[in-house]
Amino acid sequence: MKTQIKIQAATRWSYFQWFLLGFYWLQDEGKLKVNIDVPFLQKIGLWNHNWFLSGCSNRILPKIYSDSDLLLGQAVFDDKVVKFAIDSADAPFLFDRQVLDDVDVYFKMQCPKEFPAEGFHLTNDVVIPWTDYAFVHDEPDEYVGKKPKGKRKDFIDLAQYRYKIHPLMIGPRRLARGNDFYQLRKGYENIIQSKRLKKDKDVMCYFGNAKGPGRSEGVTLDTIDYDWEKDIMGLYPTLNHPNEKRAVMRDIIQKLPNSDARIINDGNSDAGSANHPELVVPLKDFGAYVAQFKYNVNVSGYRMSIPNRFIDSFSVGTSIITDDLKIKWYQPFAPEEVIEIGQMGYEPMEHVDWQQVEARMKVLPEQHPEIVEELFNKKWRPDVVAQYMLDTLMSAKG
Structure with a gap:
């Protein structure tokens, strides 16, 4: 029997398109069979190609099914069935205990580099305890938009589940409106075709906001939802939000020659539309925009x-300059791919060595797009990450 990947539940399909494409890619090569076995209305959201109807399904599905950061599935081999989950939550300290109990493999897209017993080190001085998706009470305290908010359970025995947790990676925002092999592959080809463009510019940044989301009032250790940025x-x-460092x-x-620095909203994050619409790069043109530059600057996002x-x-063969990372992908970054320039994240602004940061930005090493492209094809291409997932599932206890 040919190996099968069965997808059994997902609502946020765009979060998982890179992996879907990878599985379809391997299916196209005859290495496995992909079976989408989700409820009917979730399939509408999966296969729908119409922009209007797809947008409607994206709004309606979370109201019918629990809006989840997870994709659930099974790998079916000749001699065993292996249950797995892909967790897309931006919080590296947050895990779904109920799912971890049930699955054999838990792929974490935002996987922490380390798992110390005390929790996730947000800064040098702030440690967030390992946290369960589940709330302390049966119902969350409130809903803000579609998102529940309330005190969540501590995950004090996460260590016993550590063997199930495997790092993954982060794909692009969206490859296509639909989710079939043809559309996903077309979206992928649209992205990588820009790698042929000449890198005639040096450094760029493209950030959404210049400030954090604000601060909740009256929050205590007994009421905090660590999955809620405010x-x-x-x-x-005493913390300063990463967006302030951006x-x-x-x-x-902006002081560097031959460079381009953009923040499309000077206000708080999640504040709505850009107040600098002239700086917005349309998604369809974004790959070509990034491909012009040797380096793209990052400051870690929500919860690092x-x-x-x-x-x-x-x-597109562009390298990353970033603050020191607390997240790992399933393979390490090479020096040609990522340059870390010091602690920023949530550190108090006065703890950041801005003089050193600015000095390093002025003396960047020679960039090698051909090496970045080669490493992309070896490590991060959709079919390669899908093969890593398949190998991990095959070696797991089913």
């Missing part, structure tokens, strides 16, 4: 997450 900032008033990096890059800009850059 709660983190409210509980720790604004400083923009100012540094790695954003889409890593794969946006690698896929």
